[in-house]
Amino acid sequence: MTAIIFGAKGQDGYYLTELLTSKGFEVVGISRENKIDISNFFEVKKIIKDYKPAYIFHLAADSTTKHSALLTNHDVITTGSINILESVKICSPSTKIFLSGSGLQFKNEGRPIKETDAFDISSAYSMSRIQSVIAARYYRTLGVKTYVGYFFNHDSPLRTERHISQKIISAVKRISSGSNEKIEIGDMSVKKEWGFAGDIVKGIWTLVEQEKYVEAMIGTGKAYSIQEWLEACFSLVGKNWNEHVLVKNNFVAEYSILVSDPATIFSLGWKPEVSFQELAQMMLNKS
Secondary structure (H helix, E strand, O other), X not given: OEEEEEOOOOHHHHHHHHHHHHOOOEEEEEOHHHOOOOOOHHHXXXXXXXXXXXXXXXXXXXXXXXXXHHHHHHHHHHHHHHHHXXXXXXXXXXXXXXXXXXXXXXXXOOOOEOOOOOEOOOOHHHHHHHHHHHXXXXXXXXXXXXXXXXXXXXXXXXXXXOOHHHHHHHHHHHHHOOOOOOEEEOOOOOEEOOEEHHHHHHHHHHHHOOOOOOEEEEOOOOOEEHHHHHHHHHHHXXXXXXXXXXXXXXXXXXXXXXXXXXXXXXXXXXXXXXOHHHHHHHHHHHO
16 A cells, blocks of 8 residues: 655654554655645646555645745645645545644634634634645545644654754753853743654544544643753753753743643544653654
C-alpha cells in the first residue's frame, strides 16, 4: 500500500513517515524539494492519479499567524486541500484523506477547546484553516473520505529555533557549556500544550482508522506555561533560569492559554505517551 504525505519534511511528516513505514507502507513524501506545487491542481492530480494511494496526509503549512503569510497559507492550506480533495474525487475515490487543522481556528475563551466549538477568524492563518475544513465537509457530502485532526502545540528535537521550545533548549545547551547569554522571552505566563510530535502522529493514525469519527482534537489536554518549560529545561542542567532570562517590554501575546479537550480521540484509544518532563529531556539530549 502507498501513502502520500504533503509536508513530509516537517517534524510531523518525519514521524508520520516512520510510523507508516513500520506498518509496511510505501511512503511518497512531497515537499518543496520535490518541485511539486500543492497549489497547482494539475500537478497534484497527476501524482494522485499515478499512485492511487490508500492514504493522503496534508501536513504542509507555514505555521505562523502573521498576515504577511496570507497568500502562502491560502495557496498551501486552502487551495492545496481543495486540489487534493478534487483529485481524489476524480482519480482515486477509495483514498482516505487527512487534513491538519489547528486549535487556533477556534474561538478561544480560555477553556479547553473541543470539536463542536465555534470557529473564529482571528488571523489569516485561521481563515485558511477554516476554509480547508469547510472544503473537507463539502467533499464528504460527495463521498470523499476526509478526516480533520486539530493540532495544538507539539514539539520534538526536529523543531527549529523559530519555536520557543527549541529556542530555549538551544540556549540552555550553550549556557550549560559556559555561555553567559540571556534569553529574551515575551510573556512567560502563556500556557499551551507541549506534546511530542511522535505521539501526535499516532493520534492521526487512530483517527483515520475510524468510520464514525471524522474530526477530532489531537492534543494532550494539558497546558504548561513557558516559565514551566524554562524551569524544566534549566533544572536538567543544574542552572537557575532566573539568571538567564530577560523579559521583552511591551510584548502582547496572542492568547493566555491554548489547550485542547481531547475526549474524542482519547475515547478511541489514543493517549500521549511522552510527558512534559520527558519531552524536555529528549530535546535536550537530541537537539
